[in-house]
Amino acid sequence: MSVTLPSSTRTAGGVRRRRRGPGSGLAVLPLLLFTGLCFGLPFGAVLYGAVTRTDATTGGSSLTGEHVRRSLQGPYLDSLAGSVQLSGLTAVIGSLAGLFIAQAVVTSRRQWLRSATLTASGVLANFGGVPLAFAFIATAGISGVLTQLADLDSLGWNLYSFTGLSVVYLYFLTPLMVLTIVPALDGLRPQWREAAQNTGASTWQYWRMVGLPVLAPSLLGGFVLLFGSAFAAHATAAALVGGSVPLVTLKIADALSGNVLVGQENVALALSLDMILIAGLVMAVYLPLQRRSARWLR
């Protein structure tokens, strides 16, 4: 009685499951209802609004590809391309920088350095949005401290530009990569490197044939996560550059707050749909990769 064998646990679980089946389903119901209402409904509204046109006189609506087509033209296409470029560039740089920092911390024997870096990364990865924008305005904006001290203006520095925005984005993307990649680097057993060295491999050979293949899913997963974060970011850009850099989130916000011609709401919906498709693609790559890399996280 006191010792429960695995097989008896399973039987007991089976009995309980049969007895509590309907009740357990009920506990899931509120969650499903809530997401259906508060997530499904807006999602459906975006989808519906992006592909239909409402006739002003009759009130009837008809299918149209016009909004989506317009969202892929002119300034809207530029904003999509700008967002993809900015996210891609910052994700590449952030992934590399994060990888190097994480490797430096993991190979260090100093425990305090490791825990300090991880804590700092946890905080800084969440230090996005409006406060980050203001910290950088104070640092490298027009009258920023660093701008005055180092005379950045004469070097051609402009915070309110594509380059400036990239530097700001890296501030939360790099720590995010450190957090993502440290467990994977921990998974690289020192014994593998010893084995490689003992069989005569150089450092480069070790990385090319052992290290990087093992890290690849985590690295790619981290890159995709960074891309997604940068792509969806709006607050930092809104507080920092206003409209001087074409970004899709800024265009949508403009359209929503009525800063453009009436009747653009549907284009905003179409742009949102474009964003959802790109973000969906990103997540479709990220989630399986994360599961795959979890193999090394033991």
Added chain:
Amino acid sequence: MVALTPTAPADPVTPLVPEKAPSAPLRRRADRPRVWRGFVLGLAGLYFLVPLAASFVFTVHTPGQGISFQAYTGILGAEGFTDSLLLSLGLAAATIALVLLLAVPALVAVRLGAPKLRPLVEVVCMLPLVVPPIALVTGMGTVLRWGPEHLSRTPLYQTFLAVQNESFPLVLVLAYTVMALPFVYRSLDAGLRAVDVPTLVEAARNCGANWPQVIGRVVLPNLRTSLAGAAFLTLALVLGEFTIAALLGFQPFAVWIVTVSGSQARMSVAVSILSLLITWALLLLLSRAGNGSRSVGSVPAAAPASSKES
């Protein structure tokens, strides 16, 4: 350095390596990483510390006027500060309560008695990651406009008005709950994975506990760390959220900072620094609440930056 790493399982190959021959090249190899490591960490330290230091200097030093802490002392008295902060804290409390009320029963039930629903619950909780906040608010704005347009003669219209109440916009709570679901799911799922819930429940039931006792005194205490993690992530998300609140026309904390920045640049930077310090303090508290140092890395790892950058 590398060959000296203690090996957990007895490794028959290592002792065969001659001990003296590789020591010279090994030392050289160990020196190089130290220089390289110092360079990388120094550069990273500069990049991450300079903006913080410069922001602080910016708030206390005015060129030509010297040092003053006016930007900090003036915060409490600033117009709208208390209102917006209280609104944000209220929204955060409501969001945490709602998201835990929805997620905890569902996840525990999936563990205990309805494993078939598990993939469904996972997909439902992770889907909001696919929709950027700005797309979510576009959809919500559209739905909210249906109220005056189509439903003005139905009782539903009152509901639409009620959720958009200026003093406590419930619609924001609903939006934040959706946004928090993926992070809460991950935190709770990790917590549930770490304890054997069915066995615990079985043991408690065998000891004669009723269901409220099982949940309240056995299951929830075992999930303490992940519940705290979920609550912290939600709090950070709500305090920093800008996009949805700004576009729906409400003024919680993050929107207030932007509003005040036009007239009082120094104060907006000072508030930004304070919000970083508060996040840091919360994170430290959380890692204390958790068992040991593991949670320091693992809890924020579950939170992509997008949680606050929205």
